[in-house]
Amino acid sequence: MKKFYLIVIILAIATVGLSSKWQDNKDAKPQKKSVSKAKTTKTGKEKSNQQKMMKKLYTNCKTCHTYEYPTKSDPALVNCPRSKMISVFHRPEEGPIIVKMNDIYGKYGPVIFSHRIHSEMSEMSGGCNGCHHYNTTGPVLKCKKCHAEERKREDLSKPDLNAAYHRQCINCHRQWNRNVNCDGCHKLKENDSEQKIAILVNAVSNAQHPEIPHPEKVVYETKYNKGKFVTFFHDEHNKIFGIQCIECHRDENCIRCHDINRLKKGNNISFQQKKIHKTIDEHHKPCVACHQKQSCDKCHKSNIMDRFNHTITAGWALKHYHQTISCNKCHGGKIGKVNRNCSSCHKKWELGNFNHSVTGIILNENHKEIDCESCHENKNYSVKPVCNSCHDDKNYPKDKPGRIKSIRVVSRK
Amino acid sequence: MKEISRRSFLTSIGAAATGSLAISANQALSQPTNILSEDRRGVLVDTSNCVGCRSCEWACKNAHGIDAGDIESYKDRSVFNNMRRPGIDSYTVVNEFSNEKNPLLPIDVKVQCMHCDKPACVSACIVGAINKHEDGSVVWDTDKCIGCRYCMVACQFQIPVFEFEKAIQPEIRKCDFCYERFKKGKLPACVEICPLEALTYGPRNELIKLARQKIKRNPEKYINYIYGEKEVGGTSWLYLASRDFQSIGLPKLNNKPAPGVSESIQHGIFAYFVPPVALYSWLGAMMWITKRKEEVKQEKEIDYV
Numbered sequence A: 001m002k003k004f005y006l007i008v009i010i011l012a013i014a015t016v017g018l019s020s021k022w023q024d025n026k027d028a029k030p031q032k033k034s035v036s037k038a039k040t041t042k043t044g045k046e047k048s049n050q051q052k053m054m055k056k057l058y059t060n061c062k063t064c065h066t067y068e069y070p071t072k073s074d075p076a077l078v079n080c081p082r083s084k085m086i087s088v089f090h091r092p093e094e095g096p097i098i099v100k101m102n103d104i105y106g107k108y109g110p111v112i113f114s115h116r117i118h119s120e121m122s123e124m125s126g127g128c129n130g131c132h133h134y135n136t137t138g139p140v141l142k143c144k145k146c147h148a149e150e151r152k153r154e155d156l157s158k159p160d161l162n163a164a165y166h167r168q169c170i171n172c173h174r175q176w177n178r179n180v181n182c183d184g185c186h187k188l189k190e191n192d193s194e195q196k197i198a199i200l201v202n203a204v205s206n207a208q209h210p211e212i213p214h215p216e217k218v219v220y221e222t223k224y225n226k227g228k229f230v231t232f233f234h235d236e237h238n239k240i241f242g243i244q245c246i247e248c249h250r251d252e253n254c255i256r257c258h259d260i261n262r263l264k265k266g267n268n269i270s271f272q273q274k275k276i277h278k279t280i281d282e283h284h285k286p287c288v289a290c291h292q293k294q295s296c297d298k299c300h301k302s303n304i305m306d307r308f309n310h311t312i313t314a315g316w317a318l319k320h321y322h323q324t325i326s327c328n329k330c331h332g333g334k335i336g337k338v339n340r341n342c343s344s345c346h347k348k349w350e351l352g353n354f355n356h357s358v359t360g361i362i363l364n365e366n367h368k369e370i371d372c373e374s375c376h377e378n379k380n381y382s383v384k385p386v387c388n389s390c391h392d393d394k395n396y397p398k399d400k401p402g403r404i405k406s407i408r409v410v411s412r413k
Numbered sequence B: 001m002k003e004i005s006r007r008s009f010l011t012s013i014g015a016a017a018t019g020s021l022a023i024s025a026n027q028a029l030s031q032p033t034n035i036l037s038e039d040r041r042g043v044l045v046d047t048s049n050c051v052g053c054r055s056c057e058w059a060c061k062n063a064h065g066i067d068a069g070d071i072e073s074y075k076d077r078s079v080f081n082n083m084r085r086p087g088i089d090s091y092t093v094v095n096e097f098s099n100e101k102n103p104l105l106p107i108d109v110k111v112q113c114m115h116c117d118k119p120a121c122v123s124a125c126i127v128g129a130i131n132k133h134e135d136g137s138v139v140w141d142t143d144k145c146i147g148c149r150y151c152m153v154a155c156q157f158q159i160p161v162f163e164f165e166k167a168i169q170p171e172i173r174k175c176d177f178c179y180e181r182f183k184k185g186k187l188p189a190c191v192e193i194c195p196l197e198a199l200t201y202g203p204r205n206e207l208i209k210l211a212r213q214k215i216k217r218n219p220e221k222y223i224n225y226i227y228g229e230k231e232v233g234g235t236s237w238l239y240l241a242s243r244d245f246q247s248i249g250l251p252k253l254n255n256k257p258a259p260g261v262s263e264s265i266q267h268g269i270f271a272y273f274v275p276p277v278a279l280y281s282w283l284g285a286m287m288w289i290t291k292r293k294e295e296v297k298q299e300k301e302i303d304y305v
């Protein structure tokens, strides 16, 4: 009987209980956290400025300074403030050749990392701060300057050394080899020996990045009918115009070259890339850095363009010595800015020792004997010559002081 | 305040009613420990750092006396072809989701017990076999469990699993936040081994601050949401991700703790009394119905992935 009553009571309570939802569990309610405010003796204005700055950097003073009142002369900077502020850039040669990573106790032997090759590659993909992400204004720091070796630690704002290393390496490497296996970089201590390590150190120290293959010519087909094709001669830009790789390739993703699918094909690395959506600006960015002032049809043609030919482009065939010198010998630092003032090199050219036919015009009898300056005002050869000092009705280039030398087109190697 | 008073009112009726009937039992027997320490620990799982190496799976097994096999065998990435759930011999599993932004960097997500601040499993357990400790861990205790599996039904993350194969003394199995290791001052096994420190262990308060900071610094990398901060009243394990959490296998839940339906009845009454089987099934059915209602409601709102 007692049991029966009990069941009835329980059922009644439970039904009431189920129909109303108790969302709050009194026992488990966390107490409101009291916000602790750092004590400070600064004035109101200073404080608000400081707070503004900290908010911007998402950091507080202690993150960068070892004591509370740093001064200009003694900023007391700690090694690793948590915001981007690298200001020192090194050349790859300035960094170490290899880094022997052997700071973490465990079952694996040291990892021999080729710092030089990576830093050389990094020039094409964002520079030092691709890896050395946070730095003070001093020299580039080693990982372990900031990252603690201990995983169990107070400061959780940055990962420990083990994780810092792994994040830097794995996040790139796994993209092209599609695996995250330990044995990609590590050797078990039991399989390692001093001798083997020495051999590896030697091999990695001497390792060079293989020559980067590059295309001769790339043809872009736009979706427009007018000026459908853009032809880009990679080798010309690189070999003839002497443009360094990093002048165009600054923010490349490693994957552009390092992809397992590409490596499989052996040496025939394909440059057919996956289509990535780019904005018009992004498409033009690498070109317009130099071809700033040119009109669209300089590059956008209805046909695939021929190679660069000085004779056609400049109307002046490169021959003999001129074929061997670099562009900027005549054109100054920047290609396109033409300085036709031959006398900057040919200082002694004057009437009598100058064979005018090298310019493409063989002077006729009337003009052979007159001063250079009569036509080339102020000996400025970069502007068109004048006729009106003698002739009222003549005008260059409609009228010429001789005959045009027949030009044989010589293409440059 | 109103709700609390209603609750305490009902509790007191229950206690009064049963108290008069079952006098000799000792209340402390079945009251679970349910500490919500200010200083409780947690783990921040940054899915953008996880590479799916599955070292954590290996370490977890090792730390719990489960045959873990050779760590080399965890290289096998074909396991990612299927969605996996924690099981009796794996308290944690890592699942992989494709990343349309960069197919070469898939998103890997470790799953284990979330160690809820207001654990439904603790509330559901009639005999107090699951306890929440000072470090935030929610741990199942072998001695008391009677195998009713209410905890399995109650857990919104579907974490506890039952050894169905075992006829004698089957156990409920789930991640215990490495409570034994905590007592020895060690990190959870998975946190200790993770080569990427995708799992950051620390005071939960600190982790939330850290997570906020990460989101602020990298707004393109993370969506502005910390999974677990508020879900079902907050969980010790927190997640950051680059896209919405339902698309990486975490259920959409509301911020209210699972209804403490059974709790007051069970802890108030059954503490003194071993009820007949009929009552168990009745309660079970009621719980199932409410849970089902919840699920149906949720299914309407949400697309599960």
Ligand code: SF4
Pocket (backbone or CB within 6 Å): B049, B050, B051, B052, B053, B054, B055, B056, B057, B094, B108, B110, B193, B194, B195, B196, B197, B198, B199
């Ligand atoms: S050990 Fe870390 S990185 Fe590896 S799968 Fe587990 S959580 Fe991810």
Ligand code: SF4
Pocket (backbone or CB within 6 Å): B113, B114, B115, B116, B119, B120, B121, B122, B138, B154, B155, B156, B157, B158, B159, B160, B174
């Ligand atoms: S996730 Fe499930 S098993 Fe873990 S504490 Fe929460 S309710 Fe309990």
Ligand code: SF4
Pocket (backbone or CB within 6 Å): B059, B060, B061, B063, B091, B092, B112, B174, B175, B176, B177, B178, B188, B189, B190, B191
């Ligand atoms: S905290 Fe411990 S029990 Fe939980 S998943 Fe990690 S290793 Fe396993």
